[in-house]
Amino acid sequence: MRPSRKFGQVTHRGPTPSDAALPPALPYPDGWSALAFTAELPRGTVLTRRLAGEDVVLYRQRDGRVRAVRPFCPHLGAHLGLAELDGNDLVCPFHRFAFGPDGRCVRTGYGTPPPKAALTHLPVLEVNDAVFVWRHHDGREPDWEIPAWHVLGNLPAxxxxxxxxxxxxxxxxxxxxxxxxxxxxxxxxxxxxxxxxxxxxxxxxxxxxxxxxxxxxxxxxxxxxxxxxxxxxxxxxxxxxxxxxxxxxxxxxxxxxxxxxxxxxxxxxxxxxxxxxxxxxxxxxxxxxxxxxxxxxxxxxxxxxxxxxxxxxxxxxxxxxxxxxxxxxxxxxxxxxxxxxxxxxGPLPLPTTPLGGHQDAQATRTGHARP
Ligand code: FES
Ligand SMILES: [Fe+2]
Structure with missing residues (x-):
């Protein structure tokens, strides 16, 4: 199997997953997940990506800041993956309602006063040339971050x-x-x-x-x-x-x-x-x-x-x-x-006795500590 030449996704063509008919063995994990590389998201770009069974809309404002929002416009539900940037505002294609950097609706396509409506922002972290979005099963805010690692050499990744x-x-x-x-x-x-x-x-x-x-x-x-x-x-x-x-x-x-x-x-x-x-x-x-x-x-x-x-x-x-x-x-x-x-x-019972040559591995579980 060859990797995509750049960023496009290549669907694996191997054997049919043997557990396709079974319920998922593991739930969605909490934490940060990468939805894009930085280079996929130049200023003014809008991307739709999947995370934990839902669409997430990513966009980069003209000032360079990346946002991640839930996908449906609060006006009448158009998909914001179809939206475009006007400066730092995201503009829905349906009735051209515009949403400012804080998510609030700042104008409509009719020139009428904007309704009290806002996009739902998701926590987003851009580090190591990648864009990560936070998701937690009970809606908890991020309590740890992925660190910036060194940059090796002068060539682009x-x-x-x-x-x-x-x-x-x-x-x-x-x-x-x-x-x-x-x-x-x-x-x-x-x-x-x-x-x-x-x-x-x-x-x-x-x-x-x-x-x-x-x-x-x-x-x-x-x-x-x-x-x-x-x-x-x-x-x-x-x-x-x-x-x-x-x-x-x-x-x-x-x-x-x-x-x-x-x-x-x-x-x-x-x-x-x-x-x-x-x-x-x-x-x-x-x-x-x-x-x-x-x-x-x-x-x-x-x-x-x-x-x-x-x-x-x-x-x-x-x-x-x-x-x-x-x-x-x-x-x-x-x-x-x-x-x-x-x-x-229920779906996560664990091996009770870690066997093999590594029983001395340090296993500590201190919760969501900041590294
Ligand atoms: S649905 Fe987005 S502006 Fe109407
Ligand atoms: Fe491996």
Whole structure:
């Protein structure tokens, strides 16, 4: 399966999801979900995206501020995905009622006094070149944020978006599923450098991988993963011997029961060789970065896509039979519960005994703490 060339969504064409006829195994998670990349939303743009079974209308005002609103005009219900921007005002196409930056109706298309009506704003966060919208099952306001990560290199990020059957939680769980990196992704050898640390709404995975490279043989690859909520991963992959660095944002958004959108944005850098004079080193580093950025992004997408047929057909097992060699699936499942309504305990029974070689993983659950 090839990623979309830019931002368009590619529907997964793999096997039919085996649980399509069943009720969803997991409810919608609370927290921030990515609905777009920043580059998809230039000033004056209006986009409609799905989140948790509903449309969300995103728009960027002429002053650069992004808004997220519920989709139906409070006048007579037209869909605001059809609206356009007039300065910083969103103008509904039906009767041309205009809504100001605070959401209130400021004029009508007839020149008559505007009614007391307003758009419903949703909390929106623009960070790391992506636009996130907050949703909580009981309407709670945001009490944590996704941090801004470093920007790697000078080249613009490369983006891809897919849509498929599956659960955002499985995407996050993937990063602690240590065993599958060898069995599914083909890593020759990899292990946790430290216990996976779960802290509030975040977790951190640190792995050391011994990978076989053509011509130069086995070299170490350092992998650092930060998870925030059930929708956002930041991964740093560094091969010191080759000076290769890749930094990716991996975003999973639950758009419907058992259906998600998956976004990836990556930046790539080849370090300047220290053995060369500075000017030459800079030229070599930049040239190799430009030359390899495309192939490395394709390689990274293909690596990720190995999981797609698994995610889109697997059954969520609330009591998995874990064993030595598995990652800390149990601690991850316990950590993930904070993002679901308490009443969801029915579909969310957990493995009672985290088995395998990672019982020492730190599992703390401190609620929606600000990281
Ligand atoms: S429905 Fe939006 S202006 Fe009438
Ligand atoms: Fe994977």
């Amino acid at each position: 490369r983006y891809a978006t897919w849509e498929m059957a599956g659960y955002a939680q499985d995407v996050m769980e993937n990063s602690v599923d240590v065993g599958h990196f060898q069995t599914l992704h083909g890593w020759s050898q990899g292990e946790l450098a430290a216990p996976v640390a779960f802290d509030g709404v975040t977790f951190h995975v640190s792995m050391r991988v011994q990978e076989q490279f053509p011509l130069i043989g086995r070299r170490q690859v350092d992998v650092e993963v930060d998870g925030h909520g059930l929708s956002c991963l930041h991964t740093d992959i560094h091969t010191p011997a080759l000076g290769l660095k890749m930094c990716s944002l991996v975003l999973a958004t639950q758009i419907a029961p058992g259906r998600m959108q998956f976004r990836q944005a990556s930046r790539f850098l080849v370090a300047e060789p220290s053995s060369l004079p500075p000017a030459l080193a800079r030229t070599v580093g930049r040239s190799l970065t430009r030359l390899l950025a495309g192939p490395m992004f394709r390689f990274s997408c293909e690596f990720t896509a190995a999981d797609f047929p698994i995610w889109s057909t697997k059954q969520y097992l609330s009591r998995p039979r874990l064993t030595a060699g598995d990652g800390p699936i149990g601690p991850f499942r316990r950590w993930s519960r904070q993002f679901y309504p308490p009443t969801a305990t």
